[in-house]
Amino acid sequence: MTASVVVTGLGIVAPNGLGAEDYWSALCVGKSGIGPLTRFDAAPYPAKLAGEISGFAAEEHLPSRLMPQTDQVTRLSLVTADWALADADVRPADLPGFGMGVITASSAGGFEFSQNELKNLWNKGGEYVSAYQSFAWFYAVNTGQISIRNGMKGPSGVVVTDDAGGLDAVAQARRQVRKGTSLVVAGAVDALLCSWGWVGLHASGRLSTVNDPGLAYLPFDDRAAGHVPGEGGALLVLEPADSARARDAKVYGEVAGYGATFDSRAAGLRKAVELALQDAGSKPTDVDVVFADAAAEPELDRIEAETLVDVFGHRGVPVTAPKTMTGRLYAGGAALDLATAFLSMEKGVIPPTVHTEPADRYGLDMVTGQARTAEVRTALLLARGHGGFNSAMIVRS
Incomplete structure (x- = not known):
C-alpha cells in the first residue's frame, strides 16, 4: 500500500x-x-x-x-x-x-x-x-x-x-x-x-x-x-x-491525488482533473470545494468552467478563487491556494471570490460576496501555466 x-x-x-x-x-x-x-x-x-x-x-x-x-x-x-x-x-x-x-x-x-x-x-x-x-x-x-x-x-x-x-x-x-x-x-x-x-x-x-x-x-x-x-x-x-x-504533530491534511497534462485545450485540463481524482481514489461527489485557476481571460475561463461542469455538473460544487484578493502570484499562487485549502478544512469555511459577478452561462456555484460556512473534507485545486501546463491536486482532511 x-x-x-x-x-x-x-x-x-x-x-x-x-x-x-x-x-x-x-x-x-x-x-x-x-x-x-x-x-x-x-x-x-x-x-x-x-x-x-x-x-x-x-x-x-x-x-x-x-x-x-x-x-x-x-x-x-x-x-x-x-x-x-x-x-x-x-x-x-x-x-x-x-x-x-x-x-x-x-x-x-x-x-x-x-x-x-x-x-x-x-x-x-x-x-x-x-x-x-x-x-x-x-x-x-x-x-x-x-x-x-x-x-x-x-x-x-x-x-x-x-x-x-x-x-x-x-x-x-x-x-x-x-x-x-x-x-x-x-x-x-x-x-x-x-x-x-x-x-x-x-x-x-x-x-x-x-x-x-x-x-x-x-x-x-x-x-x-x-x-x-x-x-x-x-x-x-x-x-x-x-x-x-x-511525533504527535498537528496534521492539516493529506496530499491525496495529483494529475498533470500539457495541453491548452479543455481536454487537457479535464484529463488532469481525472488523473488527480483517480490517484486519490475519489469520486467527483467527494469533492467539497474547488479552488479555481481563475485566469480572468474569457477563453481560459470558458475552458475551466466547462471542465468543472463536465466533471461535477451544473453548479455541482462550490468554486472559489481567493486569489482575487492577492492577484495571481505565478508559481506562488497555486501553493498559496493549497495552503488556503488546508486552512479551509481546518476552519470549516470557504473563503470568497471578491469583486467578481460570475456570468450565468458558466454554470458555476461561485462563492462570492462573503465566506461560506461548510464542512470541507476534500478539495480540488487547479493551476494552469502559460502555454499549456495543467495541474490538478486533491487534498483531504
Missing part, C-alpha cells in the same frame, strides 16, 4: 497578510491586497496595479550577511520556510540532513537582483557587478538558500511550470517522501514586481489594464479583462503520515 503523505506546517506570505493567521483573517472578511504599484514608477506601463507585500522587513528575520546576496523573492522564501518549519514544530538541526529535502517552484528567479546588476553593468562596467549575480537570479536559488540555511541535504530541486509550479513542486515532494525522505519543504514564492519583470509580464498579453482595484481582476465575469500580478506564495512541510502521528 502506498504511504500517505501529510502536511504538518504552513508558511504564508501574501499581499493581504503575513503569516497564516493574518492571511486567513484577511480572506474571511474579503480584504484585498491589490492596489497601485509603489515599488517603481508604473506610469509608463499599461498595467498599473499589483498585489504588493507590505510590512515585510527581511532584516528583522534574516542575518545581515544574507542581505547583499539575495533577491526579494529569496528573502521572502527563507522567512516563509522558517514559518512553515516552526508551524510544524520541526527543528532541522535535530534531524539527519540527508533525510530532509527542499522542492520549490519558480517562474523567474531573482529578477529584481538581476535588474540592479545589469544597471551596474551598463552604467559603470563589469567590475561593479556583484559576484552574487552568478546565483541570485537563478530559478533554483530559493531551494538552494533554504537548503543551506536549514542543513537539508536530501532530494531537492526546482520546478519551472509557470502558474502550475506550486502544485507540481508539492507533487514532486510527495513522491520523494513516498520514496523514503522523512521531510520535505515544498511549494513556491514568486516576486517579479520590478520594471524588468513588469515588461516581461506584459508580453503575455494577459495583464489587466483597468485602474480600479475593485474591477481589475474579475474571473468568470463578463467584464473579465485579464489578471493583476502579485507577489508571495506559500511553503508547506510534508511528512509521512505515520511519522507525523508518531
Whole structure:
C-alpha cells in the first residue's frame, strides 16, 4: 500500500497578510491586497496595479550577511520556510540532513537582483557587478538558500511550470517522501514586481489594464479583462503520515491525488482533473470545494468552467478563487491556494471570490460576496501555466 503523505506546517506570505493567521483573517472578511504599484514608477506601463507585500522587513528575520546576496523573492522564501518549519514544530538541526529535502517552484528567479546588476553593468562596467549575480537570479536559488540555511541535504530541486509550479513542486515532494525522505519543504514564492519583470509580464498579453482595484481582476465575469500580478506564495512541510502521528504533530491534511497534462485545450485540463481524482481514489461527489485557476481571460475561463461542469455538473460544487484578493502570484499562487485549502478544512469555511459577478452561462456555484460556512473534507485545486501546463491536486482532511 502506498504511504500517505501529510502536511504538518504552513508558511504564508501574501499581499493581504503575513503569516497564516493574518492571511486567513484577511480572506474571511474579503480584504484585498491589490492596489497601485509603489515599488517603481508604473506610469509608463499599461498595467498599473499589483498585489504588493507590505510590512515585510527581511532584516528583522534574516542575518545581515544574507542581505547583499539575495533577491526579494529569496528573502521572502527563507522567512516563509522558517514559518512553515516552526508551524510544524520541526527543528532541522535535530534531524539527519540527508533525510530532509527542499522542492520549490519558480517562474523567474531573482529578477529584481538581476535588474540592479545589469544597471551596474551598463552604467559603470563589469567590475561593479556583484559576484552574487552568478546565483541570485537563478530559478533554483530559493531551494538552494533554504537548503543551506536549514542543513537539508536530501532530494531537492526546482520546478519551472509557470502558474502550475506550486502544485507540481508539492507533487514532486510527495513522491520523494513516498520514496523514503522523512521531510520535505515544498511549494513556491514568486516576486517579479520590478520594471524588468513588469515588461516581461506584459508580453503575455494577459495583464489587466483597468485602474480600479475593485474591477481589475474579475474571473468568470463578463467584464473579465485579464489578471493583476502579485507577489508571495506559500511553503508547506510534508511528512509521512505515520511519522507525523508518531511525533504527535498537528496534521492539516493529506496530499491525496495529483494529475498533470500539457495541453491548452479543455481536454487537457479535464484529463488532469481525472488523473488527480483517480490517484486519490475519489469520486467527483467527494469533492467539497474547488479552488479555481481563475485566469480572468474569457477563453481560459470558458475552458475551466466547462471542465468543472463536465466533471461535477451544473453548479455541482462550490468554486472559489481567493486569489482575487492577492492577484495571481505565478508559481506562488497555486501553493498559496493549497495552503488556503488546508486552512479551509481546518476552519470549516470557504473563503470568497471578491469583486467578481460570475456570468450565468458558466454554470458555476461561485462563492462570492462573503465566506461560506461548510464542512470541507476534500478539495480540488487547479493551476494552469502559460502555454499549456495543467495541474490538478486533491487534498483531504
